[in-house]
Amino acid sequence: MNTVKTYEELIRENEELSLRLEEATETITAIRTGQVDALVVNDESLGHQLYTLKTADQTYRVFIEKMNEGAVTLNEHGVILYSNSMFASMLEIPLSKVVGSTFKSFIPAEYQELFQVLFQNGWVQDTKMELAVRKRDGLVPCQLSVTTLQLDEGRSLSVIITDLTSQKDIENQLKANNKRLEEINSELEASNYDLQQFASVASHDLQEPLRKILIFSNMLKSRHDEDFPAESRIQLEKIVSASLRMRAMISDILNYSRLSTHFDNFEQVNLREVVMEILEDYEILLAEKKVEVAIGDLPEIQANRAQIKQVFQNLISNSIKFSKSDQTPLIEINPQPSTQQATPGSDEDPTCTILISDNGIGFDAAYQERIFSLFERLNTKDKYEGSGIGLAITKKIVDKHNGTIFADSVLGEGARFTIKLPMKQQVKANLNNRNSVSTRSNVHPA
Structure with a gap:
């Protein structure tokens, strides 16, 4: 016979079940968090049984749970x-x-x-x-x-x-980024190659019509100079002058484009000997402008000889070009006393610092960063020759040598260029001692 429970009985039974469930939940939580070390369980067939939790000490269980x-x-x-x-x-x-x-x-x-x-x-x-x-x-x-x-x-x-979900996501993202970087590098290499090819072809192609312009302009000037009115002679001279600047610019662009390739031919280079070679090349120009050059005891470093020579050549040429007309030009090239030496056990590579200073017209300090930009000119091209590429080439060469170059000046009081270069390059270098140029005196006479 089925017994129908009253509402009150159901409420009471539900409360009892809730209490038992709450007690069971508390017991399980106590076990998992290490609040108890043993349990006594009433088994109908075996009676009361003691279950110990000795191996799961409280500190360990709390640690595992957290x-x-x-x-x-x-x-x-x-x-x-x-x-x-x-x-x-x-x-x-x-x-x-x-x-x-x-x-x-x-x-x-x-x-x-x-x-x-x-x-x-x-x-x-x-x-x-x-x-x-x-x-x-x-x-x-x-x-x-x-x-x-x-x-x-x-x-x-x-x-x-x-x-490892987060770690795998990061790894996959890194793989995707690396793949993309490889693609970008390949695209950049192809683009650089195309640009170098274009610069080379364009330079050679531009040289031919430019050469003809100069030839025919000089022919007109030499054959019919007396027949030309004064205004026409001035215009013809401007054509020749502009053509010469164009030729220099094409040559500089070609040289700049070539700096991106074949730059691992390092050797032992004596910087003093390099500077002396440049002074010999400029001997006539130095004598004409009565330039005085003072050279300190420059160090020997690992470098690409032709390129490092171009650095000093560009800077010396700049100092001559921007000298004052009413003052004897003076160029000083000296090592800075703070040249670092290799410290035993140190990971730092030794470096040298070279200062090239002059007493020329200088430039506004506001332009000390822009001065190394491509085609940047701080002076009028009518008064001072040049393509505006020389210092850009200089900086690029120094960068390729893992060095730095900095310019500072006060307008009207000369300019100073500070070059910092490593004594040794982190590449396989062709260490050939070059002794073909003899050491000269500290001052190159005008």
Whole structure:
């Protein structure tokens, strides 16, 4: 005969069930957080049984529960005896569905063989392996770190599960970025090659019509100079002057474009000898302008000899070009006393610092950065010759030598260029001592 429960009885039973559920939840929480060390369970057939938790001391259990990695304990059959909340969160399932399940039930089919190897080896020695576990709507890439534990009920296998999702995302992003950089580098190399080819072809193609302009202009000037009105002679001279500037500019552009290639031919270079060669080349010009040059004890460094010579040639040429008409030009080229030497055990490479200064017209300090820009001119082309590329070439060469160059000046009080260069280059250098040029005196006479 069915007994119909009253509303009050149902309310009372529901309250009792709620209390029992709350008590069970508190007990489980106490076990997982280490608040109890033993349990007494009333078994109908065996009576009261005492279950100790000696091996899971409170500090250890609290640590396991609070850690950011998943942590589980397996028996010899791979059944999960214990799991922290983080592992359940990784799987996106309740903790109650984790404990008591076999760990391999959360391993995708394609990783089952790897997990079996890990599980077997883990009983012998500490082992790590990357694979994946299955969550509700996908896979979680992770690293499993396994080690054995000796519990009261026997040996168990401790497994720490580290979520590698963020790491894998970063790795994939880095791979994508690296691939994109390789593509960009390939595109830049192809573009640079095309630009170099264009500069070379354009320079050669422009030279021919320019050469004809100069030839025919000079022919007109030499044959019919007396027949030309004064205005026509001035215009013809401007044609010749502009053509000469054009030729110099084409040559400078070609030289600038070539600096991007074949720049690994370094050798031992004596900077003093290089400067002396330049002074010999400029001997007539120096005598005409009565230029005085003072040279200090310049060091020997590893460099591309032809290119480093062009650096000093451009700077000396600039100092001559922008000298004052009412004052004897003076150019000083000296090493700075702070030249660094190699320190034993130091990773820093020794460097040298060279100062090239003059007493010329100088320039406004506001232009000290722009002065190295391509085609940058601070003075009128009618009064001072040049293409505006010389200092850009100078800076590019210094950069290629892993050095720096800095310009400072006060308008009307001369200019100073500071060059800092490594004594040795981080490339395979052709270290040939060059002794073909003899050492000269500190002052080159006008």
